[in-house]
Amino acid sequence: MAEKRITSQDVANLAGVSRTTVSFVVNKNPRFSIRPETVQKVQEAARVLGYIPNATARALASRRAKAVGLVMTRDPRYIASDPFLPQILGGLLDVVKQAQLNLLTDWVEPGQQYQTYSSLIRAKHIDGMILMTPRYDDPGLKALRETDIPVVLMGMVPGCDLYSVDVENVAAARTAVRHLISLGHQRIACILNGPSPYSSACQRLQGYQQALEEAGLAYDETLVRFADFDATSGYSQMRSLLAGRPGFTAAFVASDNVALGALAAILDTGLKVPDDISLVGFDDIPMSSYIHPALTTIHMPAREIAQQSCHLLMRLIAGERPEERALTLPTELITRGSTRELGRSK
Amino acid sequence: MAEKRITSQDVANLAGVSRTTVSFVVNKNPRFSIRPETVQKVQEAARVLGYIPNATARALASRRAKAVGLVMTRDPRYIASDPFLPQILGGLLDVVKQAQLNLLTDWVEPGQQYQTYSSLIRAKHIDGMILMTPRYDDPGLKALRETDIPVVLMGMVPGCDLYSVDVENVAAARTAVRHLISLGHQRIACILNGPSPYSSACQRLQGYQQALEEAGLAYDETLVRFADFDATSGYSQMRSLLAGRPGFTAAFVASDNVALGALAAILDTGLKVPDDISLVGFDDIPMSSYIHPALTTIHMPAREIAQQSCHLLMRLIAGERPEERALTLPTELITRGSTRELGRSK
DNA sequence: CATCATTATTAACACGTGTTAATAAGTACC
DNA sequence: GGTACTTATTAACACGTGTTAATAATGATG
Structure with missing residues (x-):
C-alpha cells in the first residue's frame, strides 16, 4: 500500500x-x-x-493508447456460444503481444452501435478496432466510414468500403454444395449460420444458389432455413425441415455449431448420417473431427483471419492506407465421414 | 483527420x-x-x-484506469481450444459493461508470470485482474500475495490465500463417480482434464479417489490418465487406456472437451457408449447435449463464475477486503444418454 | 586560437482531466 | 448595515510521461 x-x-x-x-x-x-x-x-x-x-501517462502524452479493441456486435448470449472466439482471441493475442499492444474487448448493445464505436475511439481508450461479425443493417458502419478511424471488419459488408478481412464465403459455400452434387445428391437442404442481416449468412446462401444453378438444379425456398449461430437453433431448424418431409438427401449447414444441432435432430428422427442424409458443415471447429460421423466441412482459417486483421489494423494505425481494402483468405473443403455418394450404403 | x-x-x-x-x-x-x-x-x-x-487523461488524474484485466495462464494454443472462454467472456462483459469498466485481455508467457502480472498493474493499464486457470507451480502467485494488488483467481490454488471463485471440484467429481458406482460399475477409468500442475485436475482426481474409497473400491493407477484440455489429448489417452485391455466398464473424464475425444476413441475401437462403456464428462459445454449419445456431465456455471469473479474484483478495487477469501459455487450432475446401468442393454 | 559543425543534454511546454483550497456571491440573523 | 454562514464558482496544482527548441560540451577545421 x-x-x-x-x-x-x-x-x-x-x-x-x-x-x-x-x-x-x-x-x-x-x-x-x-x-x-x-x-x-x-x-x-x-x-x-x-x-x-506508467502506460496511462504515456498514452496521454503520446496520444497513442497502445491498445486495440475487439468489438463484437452480437448479443452477449451469442458471444457465449461462439465457437470461434477462442481461436480469434488466440490469434489476436499473439500479434498484439508481439507488437507490445494491449487488447480491449467490448460488445455493442444493438442499436447503440455508433455511440459505442465512436466513444471507444474518441475517449482514446484504443487506437483502432476490429469489428467482429458485422451486420448489413448496422448504421454505425456508414458513420465510421466518414471518420478516419482505423477500423478493420472481420467479415465483410457489401457496399461498405471499410477495410476488411474475410474468407471467400460465396466460393466456399459453392464448393461445399458442389461436393454434395458431385456425390449425386439433387435435393439439398440449406441451413444458414445466422439471420440474414449477417453478411456471412447471405453470402453462403449465394454460394448455395450458384452451385445449384450451375448444376441445373432448381432453387426451392422451402428447403432453406436461417439458424441463429447455436446448436439449439440448428436442431429446431432441421426438425422444421424434416417435418415437411421434403425428401432431401443432403444438407448444407453453414456452421458446424449449427450442424451439430442439425445432426442431433436427424438422429433423433431415426434417420442416419450419412446413410440417409449427407451433411456438410462450415467452419471446421476443433470438435468437428471428433463427433460421429466426423463432419465434412469447410475449413475456416480463424486464427489467420485474426492475425491478418490485426496486422492490417496496425498498418492503419501507423497511418498507412493500403490500396486493397478487402483481404480475402482461402478456405478448404475437408472431407470426412458425414457425406457419402447417394444410394451407396456402407 | x-x-x-x-x-x-x-x-x-x-x-x-x-x-x-x-x-x-x-x-x-x-x-x-x-x-x-x-x-x-x-x-x-x-x-x-x-x-x-478523454479516458486516458481521466485515468491519469484519478489514478484509476477504469479497466480490469482477464489474464490467462495457458499457452495460446490452449486458449484457442478453450470451450469455456466464450461463456467466461460473455459473463465478464456483462458485468463490466454495467459498471462502466473496460475489459483487457492478456495471457502470460510461461515463466514470465510475475513480470506480466506486476507490469500490467503497475503500468496502471488496469485496476485489478482476474487470473484464469491458475497453476500450482506459478511463482507469480506468491509474489502477488505480498502486494496488495486486487486479484481474483478463477479456480483455486490450495495453500494460496488470494481471493478466488471456483466450483466445488472435489465434491463434483465425487458425485460424478458416485453416479457411475450407483449404476453398478466397479472398474472405472479416469482421464483428468489437464496436467497435474493445474489445480482443477488435481482436485477432480481427489474426488474420483474419494468416491472409490467410500465405495470400498481399490484405486488402480493404471486406470488414470492426464489429458491436455483438448479433444485430441482425450482421444489419445483413451486409446492408451483401451490398449491395456483393463476391462473397465465406465470412465470419468474431467472435461467435456476431452470426453469428446475419448468418445471418438471408444467408437473407433468398435465399442459402444453406453452399451460397453458408460461415460461421464465435466463442464457441460453447450455442445454436450447435442452429441450422440448426449453426454452425462457435471454442469459448470461458467457464466456465474465469471460474474462473481468480476463482482468480487470490483469490491477489492473499491478497497473492501471481505472476510471470506474463497467463493465456491455449486455444480449439478446432468444425467443424459452416455451412462447406463451395468449389464442392462437397450 | 577562433570558428563552425556536431553531439549530448536539458528546460519548458503539452496532453486533458480530477481535486483542493481559496474566493466570490448570496442569505439569514441580530 | 454589519456579521456569520452557506452556496456556487474558480484558480492553481497534480498526475507521469513525450517532445521541441534551446543550450552546453565536444571535436574538427582553417
Whole structure:
C-alpha cells in the first residue's frame, strides 16, 4: 500500500541525468543519440528501482493508447456460444503481444452501435478496432466510414468500403454444395449460420444458389432455413425441415455449431448420417473431427483471419492506407465421414 | 483527420463557466452542489459539442484506469481450444459493461508470470485482474500475495490465500463417480482434464479417489490418465487406456472437451457408449447435449463464475477486503444418454 | 586560437482531466 | 448595515510521461 510509485524522475535522479534523457533511453528514440555510457547508467538505475513506465501517462502524452479493441456486435448470449472466439482471441493475442499492444474487448448493445464505436475511439481508450461479425443493417458502419478511424471488419459488408478481412464465403459455400452434387445428391437442404442481416449468412446462401444453378438444379425456398449461430437453433431448424418431409438427401449447414444441432435432430428422427442424409458443415471447429460421423466441412482459417486483421489494423494505425481494402483468405473443403455418394450404403 | 478534439475547456467556454464546473457536472460530484440551471447549461453545451471525456487523461488524474484485466495462464494454443472462454467472456462483459469498466485481455508467457502480472498493474493499464486457470507451480502467485494488488483467481490454488471463485471440484467429481458406482460399475477409468500442475485436475482426481474409497473400491493407477484440455489429448489417452485391455466398464473424464475425444476413441475401437462403456464428462459445454449419445456431465456455471469473479474484483478495487477469501459455487450432475446401468442393454 | 559543425543534454511546454483550497456571491440573523 | 454562514464558482496544482527548441560540451577545421 505504502509502495511508492517509481517515476522516470526517480530514475533520472539516481542516474544523475534529466528526465528527458531517461525518456530517450527508454524509448530508444533514434532522433537523439545518447552516449553509450549514459545509456548504461540509466538502464542500470531503471533496473535497480524496478521502473515501469506508467502506460496511462504515456498514452496521454503520446496520444497513442497502445491498445486495440475487439468489438463484437452480437448479443452477449451469442458471444457465449461462439465457437470461434477462442481461436480469434488466440490469434489476436499473439500479434498484439508481439507488437507490445494491449487488447480491449467490448460488445455493442444493438442499436447503440455508433455511440459505442465512436466513444471507444474518441475517449482514446484504443487506437483502432476490429469489428467482429458485422451486420448489413448496422448504421454505425456508414458513420465510421466518414471518420478516419482505423477500423478493420472481420467479415465483410457489401457496399461498405471499410477495410476488411474475410474468407471467400460465396466460393466456399459453392464448393461445399458442389461436393454434395458431385456425390449425386439433387435435393439439398440449406441451413444458414445466422439471420440474414449477417453478411456471412447471405453470402453462403449465394454460394448455395450458384452451385445449384450451375448444376441445373432448381432453387426451392422451402428447403432453406436461417439458424441463429447455436446448436439449439440448428436442431429446431432441421426438425422444421424434416417435418415437411421434403425428401432431401443432403444438407448444407453453414456452421458446424449449427450442424451439430442439425445432426442431433436427424438422429433423433431415426434417420442416419450419412446413410440417409449427407451433411456438410462450415467452419471446421476443433470438435468437428471428433463427433460421429466426423463432419465434412469447410475449413475456416480463424486464427489467420485474426492475425491478418490485426496486422492490417496496425498498418492503419501507423497511418498507412493500403490500396486493397478487402483481404480475402482461402478456405478448404475437408472431407470426412458425414457425406457419402447417394444410394451407396456402407 | 482535421477533426479537432473537444475538451472540457471547450464545453466550459460555450457554457460560460470554468472547466472545474464542467468536471463537477460530468462526474456528478456530490461534495459540491451546483445550481440546477448551471448543470442544465453545461449539459446542453456538452451535448451540442458532442463532448466525450478523454479516458486516458481521466485515468491519469484519478489514478484509476477504469479497466480490469482477464489474464490467462495457458499457452495460446490452449486458449484457442478453450470451450469455456466464450461463456467466461460473455459473463465478464456483462458485468463490466454495467459498471462502466473496460475489459483487457492478456495471457502470460510461461515463466514470465510475475513480470506480466506486476507490469500490467503497475503500468496502471488496469485496476485489478482476474487470473484464469491458475497453476500450482506459478511463482507469480506468491509474489502477488505480498502486494496488495486486487486479484481474483478463477479456480483455486490450495495453500494460496488470494481471493478466488471456483466450483466445488472435489465434491463434483465425487458425485460424478458416485453416479457411475450407483449404476453398478466397479472398474472405472479416469482421464483428468489437464496436467497435474493445474489445480482443477488435481482436485477432480481427489474426488474420483474419494468416491472409490467410500465405495470400498481399490484405486488402480493404471486406470488414470492426464489429458491436455483438448479433444485430441482425450482421444489419445483413451486409446492408451483401451490398449491395456483393463476391462473397465465406465470412465470419468474431467472435461467435456476431452470426453469428446475419448468418445471418438471408444467408437473407433468398435465399442459402444453406453452399451460397453458408460461415460461421464465435466463442464457441460453447450455442445454436450447435442452429441450422440448426449453426454452425462457435471454442469459448470461458467457464466456465474465469471460474474462473481468480476463482482468480487470490483469490491477489492473499491478497497473492501471481505472476510471470506474463497467463493465456491455449486455444480449439478446432468444425467443424459452416455451412462447406463451395468449389464442392462437397450 | 577562433570558428563552425556536431553531439549530448536539458528546460519548458503539452496532453486533458480530477481535486483542493481559496474566493466570490448570496442569505439569514441580530 | 454589519456579521456569520452557506452556496456556487474558480484558480492553481497534480498526475507521469513525450517532445521541441534551446543550450552546453565536444571535436574538427582553417
